[in-house]
Amino acid sequence: MDVFEAIRNRRSIRQYKPDPVDDKTVEKVLEAAHWAPSWGNQQCWRFVVVRDPKIKSEIADTLNKVTIDNELVENAAASSIRQAPVLIVFCAEKGKAGYSVDGTPLNDKGEYWYMFDIALAVQNLTLAAHALGLGTVIVGGFNVSEVEKILDVPGGCTVVTMTPLGVPDQKGQVSPRKQLSEVIIKDKFS
């Protein structure tokens, strides 16, 4: 698939078929993520590939509820995680991206530059998945410490985000985007 086509047509998918996704395909999307650039080539990302339905379900339970019409309901992505055969959880090794060799943050964003590097890898993965006919949806609203407990995440690492990976059971909705003119500035803010 053409790179521009992949970027333009990738959608967040919240409904999945139970169809299996084989290890080779999972490896392909992880390879794509791993080819992302990173701060000082630190590659602070760690990918947890969860296939165990019990673990997936436990993680789905940690997602933040959302309020719709004054009612607290489950996040749509919770059922996505249960439906899709694979869940990929992105962890970051802290103190690498954004840090100088002496172990201190290099600038005002050094401490959370890992969020940036993880996202570079995540975006590669969502595009690769789309080109292979698979859906993803980036999930950020969950109880991090609970997920870290479920996955036995070692100290020094933190869970950043996760996505189900599976065959879409829907087309995915196009979220309207701001016009380019609303987000572009020439040379400097006036």
Added chain:
Amino acid sequence: MDLFEALKGRRSIRRYRTDPVDDKQIEAILETGRWAPSWANTQCWRFIVIRDANVKAQLAETMMTVKLPDREIPNPALNAMSTAPVVIAVCAEMGKSGVKHGTGDTSIEYATDKGDWFMFDIALAVENMLLAAYGQGLGTVIIGAFDAPKAEKILNVPKCYRIVTFFPVGVPELPGKAPPRKELSEIVIKDKFS
């Protein structure tokens, strides 16, 4: 260009030709930034397209030196700021990404321990733009080590925004080298850490 070819072939480019890059090519890059996903579709990104040589030079001055064990050297991408015809700076509107569902109108409450997710959403857009540049034969390199408050002053960035990164866009003088990657087995964990 095929997506996988772009994913694998894109390199960080630190040496550029002075060849021009036209507005259409830049717009194609920015379009892909705009199509990145974002927290609750908040699209906190703003893209500053810098062609003014003076502004590019001022921004280059904010770049930090690289500390080696025995000496300090300028950032190897420093010259790229003057040779590449365009620099794209990416700013984030604060208090949008990562905000808890149902809050944000009068007071902001963040949904996770990560606070504002601006760094994450900006990077989603940046990665798209790097791929789109490469898909058109153009090079880029992400600059993160710079004096952000100084850069914000140079670019007149309003208080509600923060500058996250900037990257030159131009015709590569040399193909970049692929820095070695860890083996997948070093970074992939099955089901849970043991």
